[in-house]
Amino acid sequence: MMTDSAEHTIDYLAQLLEPVGACFTPEVAERVANLRASPQVQARIDELAEKNTEGEITEEELAEYDSYIHAIDFIAVLQAQARLVLARTGKA
DSSP states (O other): OOOHHHHHHHHHHHHHHHHHHHTOOHHHHHHHHTOOOOHHHHHHHHHHHHHHHHTOOOHHHHHHHHHHHHHHHHHHHHHHHHHHHHHHTTOO
8 A cells, every 4th residue: 555655756756757658659658558577677576575574674675675666666657658648549
């Protein structure tokens, strides 16, 4: 569950990135909407998430994990904008 602060951050990020989303062609939007982490990166995120849940994460690992979370939020906002472009063009 997202905190109010995290929701506001995502809202602000969406507002900041709205001009970027407006530049998407349908082809670019489709590629952005389909972005996925490589299996190696996803495995590392999963490992850090588990360590965090178990309370076994180091400060360095927590910083790394936070970086992934921020990147994921950024990509999620771009993907949402890409899906809007695809919906408007009938490609969703």
